[in-house]
Amino acid sequence: MSALPTRRAALLSGAAASFAGLAGSALAQTAPGRDQVLAAMRRATRFMTDKVAFNGGYVWSYLPDFSRRWGELEAKPTMVWVQPPGTATMGHLYLDAYHATGEAQYYDAAEQVAGALIFGQHASGGWNYLIDFGGEGSIRDWYETYGQNAWRMEEFHHYLGNATFDDAGTSEAMQFLLRLYLEKRDPKYRPALDRAIAFVLESQYPMGGWPQRHPHAEHGPDYARYVTFNDDVAGENLKFLIMVYQTLGDARVLDPIRRAMDSFVVTQQGQPQPGWGLQHTLDLKPAAARSYEPLALATHTTANNLEQLMNFYELTGETRFLARVGEGLDWLDKVKLDRPRPDGRTHPTFIEIGTNRPLYVHRTGSNVVNGRYFADHSDQKLLGHYGAYRKIDVARMRRRLEKLKATPPSEAARNSPLLARTAITLPRYFANQDISTSDLNAVKAPPSDDKGQAAARLIAELNAEGWWPSRLAALSNPYRGPGPKTPTPGDYASTHVGDAWDTSPYPVKEGPVGISIAHYIGAMSTLIAYLDQTR
Numbered sequence: 001m002s003a004l005p006t007r008r009a010a011l012l013s014g015a016a017a018s019f020a021g022l023a024g025s026a027l028a029q030t031a032p033g034r035d036q037v038l039a040a041m042r043r044a045t046r047f048m049t050d051k052v053a054f055n056g057g058y059v060w061s062y063l064p065d066f067s068r069r070w071g072e073l074e075a076k077p078t079m080v081w082v083q084p085p086g087t088a089t090m091g092h093l094y095l096d097a098y099h100a101t102g103e104a105q106y107y108d109a110a111e112q113v114a115g116a117l118i119f120g121q122h123a124s125g126g127w128n129y130l131i132d133f134g135g136e137g138s139i140r141d142w143y144e145t146y147g148q149n150a151w152r153m154e155e156f157h158h159y160l161g162n163a164t165f166d167d168a169g170t171s172e173a174m175q176f177l178l179r180l181y182l183e184k185r186d187p188k189y190r191p192a193l194d195r196a197i198a199f200v201l202e203s204q205y206p207m208g209g210w211p212q213r214h215p216h217a218e219h220g221p222d223y224a225r226y227v228t229f230n231d232d233v234a235g236e237n238l239k240f241l242i243m244v245y246q247t248l249g250d251a252r253v254l255d256p257i258r259r260a261m262d263s264f265v266v267t268q269q270g271q272p273q274p275g276w277g278l279q280h281t282l283d284l285k286p287a288a289a290r291s292y293e294p295l296a297l298a299t300h301t302t303a304n305n306l307e308q309l310m311n312f313y314e315l316t317g318e319t320r321f322l323a324r325v326g327e328g329l330d331w332l333d334k335v336k337l338d339r340p341r342p343d344g345r346t347h348p349t350f351i352e353i354g355t356n357r358p359l360y361v362h363r364t365g366s367n368v369v370n371g372r373y374f375a376d377h378s379d380q381k382l383l384g385h386y387g388a389y390r391k392i393d394v395a396r397m398r399r400r401l402e403k404l405k406a407t408p409p410s411e412a413a414r415n416s417p418l419l420a421r422t423a424i425t426l427p428r429y430f431a432n433q434d435i436s437t438s439d440l441n442a443v444k445a446p447p448s449d450d451k452g453q454a455a456a457r458l459i460a461e462l463n464a465e466g467w468w469p470s471r472l473a474a475l476s477n478p479y480r481g482p483g484p485k486t487p488t489p490g491d492y493a494s495t496h497v498g499d500a501w502d503t504s505p506y507p508v509k510e511g512p513v514g515i516s517i518a519h520y521i522g523a524m525s526t527l528i529a530y531l532d533q534t535r
Contacts, residue, residue: 031452040459047466056112057087062515078134082127085518088172093431093521100528118192125199126163126170145479150504151368154290160217171236208263223289230278246417246424261312274327275302291373292361296350300390315416317409345389366499367483384494432525455530458523470516476505
């Protein structure tokens with residue numbers, strides 16, 4: 001893990017199932033010329049900006065006739081999604097394409113994205129998961145219908161009217177606005193960027209952590225105000241502040257960066273369970289969150305936070321960040337499964353505080369009205385939509401720790417952006433990096449070592465209208481009103497969706513062909529990589 005961890009692997013190599021997977025393609029194709037690649041990129045982008053975008057923004061997937069569309073849930077035609085891989089991720093892709101080609105079409109498209117994001121920026125400076133150009137009445141109606149009836153999507157059950165750090169939506173938007181401002185130093189983007197920076201600074205707790213949502217809504221869930229590590233909230237905010245310092249030289253962010261790193265240290269629990277929860281109360285104790293996130297220590301969060309502590313040593317050269325990493329690794333070894341799962345997963349997700357016993361989450365009922373979640377020690381009939389196990393390579397982490405301990409502080413922090421004497425430019429490309437995403441259509445495609453054949457295949461698959469057909473991997477039930485109080489017959493314990501009244505998305509094996517934003521981003525990133533190779 002680098003000092004600035006990336007988030008975009010799921011979009012590499014085209015992401016969603018391509019049309020070649022539906023209709024077949026030649027096994028070997030001649031590598032295309034640069035002009036062919038540029039023409040395909042222009043045509044695909046025109047379709048996105050002219051036919052798909054709404055006021056410059058995007059959701060995640062669409063039926064070809066645009067009769068239905070989805071972000072993390074089914075969306076209204078007036079909605080765009082901030083949460084990746086949505087509007088801000090498209091902005092990153094357009095800037096990537098501009099860097100690769102120098103063509104104004106892509107910068108113009110990035111500016112359209114910025115317009116959508118600035119329109120939807122909360123007064124506090126952050127963003128909600130989505131933006132509704134239909135206005136306050138429209139978004140409240142959506143929350144009271146689609147959102148409220150998505151059984152497993154508890155973050156959408158109530159409209160809180162604030163901004164969230166969850167799922168990297170605000171982070172993605174902030175990073176994009178920073179990149180766009182740096183591109184030409186256009187002053188019209190500075191106010192929105194400054195509001196975003198202020199949002200991160202003002203929402204930070206004195207101990208250094210951040211809540212999941214801000215400002216706090218009195219009618220919101222308690223966990224929204226807790227110090228949050230889930231979905232790398234603290235890590236994403238820290239990364240953004242480091243980017244601000246390394247590019248703008250804004251010294252205001254140095255103390256918040258320091259306090260953010262300290263928050264990882266002070267929230268690590270003491271022996272005999274030196275791990276972390278998904279979130280912590282302000283008195284630093286682990287806390288429960290959503291109904292399927294019980295009060296427990298979380299092994300994957302613990303592993304991520306231990307990696308971050310090692311990152312902090314590389315950022316600062318301060319050995320105190322390494323002091324208790326070994327304790328955490330020992331604990332992870334202590335709570336691992338007796339043998340890995342068939343899929344290679346090594347650890348239970350949740351560990352009971354005080355006993356080190358695994359906690360497993362289950363549900364009964366058929367929809368949000370009659371259903372409930374509960375945790376116990378049984379590993380039978382587990383949730384389908386939330387992983388009960390995690391794959392953690394403790395041995396690799398130990399090797400990294402030993403290497404860092406043997407590295408002198410000055411050498412470890414030699415390339416730290418915090419210690420640089422001059423501004424450091426950001427990477428040319430963002431959208432082809434690692435991303436964690438909730439988009440079920442963003443399935444990772446096998447990597448291709450032959451970028452020429454991959455580019456030729458993508459050019460051949462681009463249809464006459466200018467989009468890459470994708471077999472959509474997820475659908476949802478249309479809203480049909482509140483669910484019945486009596487459970488519908490059937491076993492919904494391990495499914496992604498409950499009965500016909502549940503509007504949660506669910507995976508499908510033979511979904512319809514549609515338009516996938518993740519596929520477009522992945523395909524364009526592949527073509528950009530090929531252009532770089534042939535430059």
